[in-house]
Structure formats: structure tokens, C-alpha cells
Amino acid sequence: MVAVKIEGNRWEGFKGFLRDLLGEGAVGAVVVPYPVPAGDSFAHLLVKEPSRVDHAWPVAPVMTVQGGRVVSRLTRKGPVEVPTVVVLRPCELAAMRELIKLNQVKPQGLLTVSFDCPGAYPLRSYLEGNGEEIKAAFLNALKDFRLAGARPLCQVCIRFTGAWADIEVGFLGAPQGSFYLIAHTPQGEKALEALGYTGQEDLAEREKAVEELTASRVSEREAYFREEFGPQVAGPEALLATFHNCINCHNCMRVCPICFCRECFFESNALKVAPHNYLMRARRKGGLRFMPDTLLFHTGRMNHMSLSCVSCGACEDACPNAVPVSRLFAMVGDRTRAIFQYEPGRDLEEPIPFLDYREEELQEWEEPYIQSTTHCPSSL
């Protein structure tokens, strides 16, 4: 393992590191968030020219497009031909790793760089607010790791480090005015060595800081879902009230990095039925809301993808009517994943629970199948 401490401004240092990777020829391209010319938002840019990296924002204050989707598009038709760095938030990286398992990303040639993420602002509050002020506040958050006004889900994020990346950029636990570069894979080590970085910095302080923050976030997250958010959404009435504003636009599904299906079941003809079917349902209940099947869409989608949900919050950012979709999916996902002790993105060799089974498991979810005599009278 290679781990080095870089002295100097964290922001400039991070960009300098990316520029050096590209400039020294260690890689051929960099995918990194970049301010759009109008200056009020960000987009991922596939950068070839090293000087362009100077204007990038490797840690952007908002998440416009989920990076997992970006990488998926980049490699849909095959792996990249030149080594390419992709700079991703931890949740984007988790999504990308999940997509590798789902054969939606070809990882060959990609060098992932991730970082201690302070969170992101809700897209809307950022676009409507004063961009310059918010940018300044955000850069400050890289120092103390407190982002006032971050998305609610970011505030209870428990996977906020780049530990799953080839190269992790560590701010936590580093003395002010410095940061760590940590290689977690042979590719990462090779890239760092190409820039002349060798050695093994003592990371005990950092590990302690990460551990402490993780522990407090884990209990905050659990308490938030159990005491604050959970009661607002659980139960038929509360759940319906949560979704009453949903206009069934399916934006949440379209921006989701995990929802990669070319045709979503909920947009397929399976749910488009003849008028008499709607009339029958209306007769049975006395009326039928249009568009129909709103709750079916959301709960159905939970069944299909909550195990792989990385709690990135892209769905909630995309919702035009402020439905707290991402928190709902994160809350449910935390519980469904616990059944299988599964964590999306953790291990590329770990199969998605739908594609795996144990012969002896989950007995509490089934009726006991050891035959009891009451079920099989001998008189038969």
C-alpha cells in the first residue's frame, strides 16, 4: 500500500494531482465535474487537455448527473482504450461498482479516484441560491467537513470516504493545509509511483477520525429513520400522503444509476390495460386516480432495486414535486439489505442477492416446511 501526505492547499492540491496524472502521461483522460459556462451548475467533463483540469471542481457542491451513470455511458460499448481517471463521490463510486456487477460498466482501463465527501446541496436550493456564496461555503466545508444545508440524506451518509477507489483522497484526520493520497489497489499504486509518490504514511489519525464520524453517522442515520422520518411515511395513510404530490413522471427512476433497464416494467405495456380494466377497478373502489399505479411504481421499484440502492439522493434531486423519494428508498433499502447483510459496491465478487441463495436461510420468512403431523394425517 502506498499512502502519502501532500502539503498545501487541499483544493489546489487535488486538482494538481489530477493535472499531474494527465500531464505526466500516467493516464490519457480524466472524467471530472466541471462548472458549466453559465457558471450556475456543474457537469462531468471528459478532459484530455491537462490545463483544463485547473478549472475543474473535483468535489462539486451539487450532484447533477450521478457519476455511476456517466461511467456507464462512457463504457457501454466497450472498455476505454486509454487509461482514464474517473473522479467520483463515494456514492457514485458505489453505484459504478454495482453497475460493474450488473454488466453495465466495463471497468478495464478505468482508474477510480474518490474522496472524503462533505455532502452535496439539494440541486434546487443551489440553482435558486447565490451560486458564488454557496461555492465559497462549500470549499470551506472541505476544511471542517460540516456542510450546512446539505441534503438530508447526505447528513446521515455513512459511506463518505473513497475507500473503495483505486486512489483515495483523504481530508479527514490530515493536519490543516494537507491531505492524503492513498492507493488501495495495484493500479492505484502504479499511478502514484508514476508521479514519484512512494512510502507509507502513518494513517492512524485518519483512521480514528473516519471511525468516529462513521460511528456517529450510523447512529444518527438509524435514529433519523426510526424516530423522525419513519413515522412521517410509515402506515397506509402517511405513505399515501407522502406520495399524493407524485405526478408519476418517473424522473426518479430515470436519473437512478441502478435503474439501468432499457425498458422499465412500470413503463411497459404490462401496466397499460384496456379501458374496461380501469373501469372495473374504479367500480370496485368507487373511483380511480389517474395516472394510476403510483404507489405500485414506487413500492415495485423498491422491490426491484432497493438492494442495490446506494442512497445517492439523485432521485430526490430530480423530483419536481419534492417527494422525499431518496430518504424513503434509503430507509427501506437499509432494512432490506440487512436481511442479506449486503452492501452495494462493497465487493465486486459478492453476487447481488437476487442471483444468489443459501439452502438453509430465511426460515423466519416462510411457514415452517418441516412436515408436521397435523398437515399429513395418516388416513390419506
Add this chain to the structure above:
Amino acid sequence: MSEPFEPKIVGFLCYWCSYTAADLAGVSRMKYPPNLRVIRVMCSSRVDPVFIIKALLDGADGVLVAGCHPGDCHYQKGNYYARRKVALTKKILESLGLGPERVKLSWIAASEGPKFAQVAKEFTEEIRRLGPNPARAEIFL
């Protein structure tokens, strides 16, 4: 005066075991409540969790998924997948407070006609105790 509550239960039965068991219960003239509406599927793993949710949201009071015993699946491992899917669905219903006890997973072999009748009877009684599914009359789903 409203009519007394009669549960409506949708049963997804696997072709190779549980449906055959239902058939056996029928030809053996066993008595069981008529509240179970049977849908035959080729394997319990054919039951997409969305089927279960759809049935419940459209007003079914209970959903039974039944297949071959673990280890006996005609397709080797379908029922193991089905068990994972049903566990997931029940967990989601539980997290949202939507009554996971309205979904039941049961293993009924082809020869177990009496067990089929028993499961149908017990589950109907269970649902009768729970009362009507609140989604039955809910328009704004």
C-alpha cells in the same frame, strides 16, 4: 348494513408441486374455504414481487405464494430465489407499515393435498382476523 367480511386471497401456486397439491385436495374432496383464488405459475420464482404488491394494492386481503419444498424445485433452485424475493417484499411492506402479515410463503409438495387444504384454511382464518385490506377502498393509490 354491510355484508360480513369475506377475505379475498390470491394464491400463486407452482405448477409442479403446490398446484398439483391443490388438484389432489380437489379430487380427494377435501373441504377448504373458497376464499383462495388460485393463479398457476410455472415456478414460485416466477412471482415477481410486483405481482404481490399489485394484488395487495388492488384490494386483495392476502397473497399466498406456494412452491415445492426447498431442495425439491423442478428447476433445481427456483424456490430458493422465490424465498429471497418474498422475504424482501415482506420486509418492504413491514418498513412501510403496509401489513407484511398479509403475505405468506408456504411449501406444499405435490402429494400434500391435506396440507394444501390446511394452509388455505389457516391463512383464510388469519386474514379474517386481520380484517379487510385498507387498500380495498383507497382511490388515491
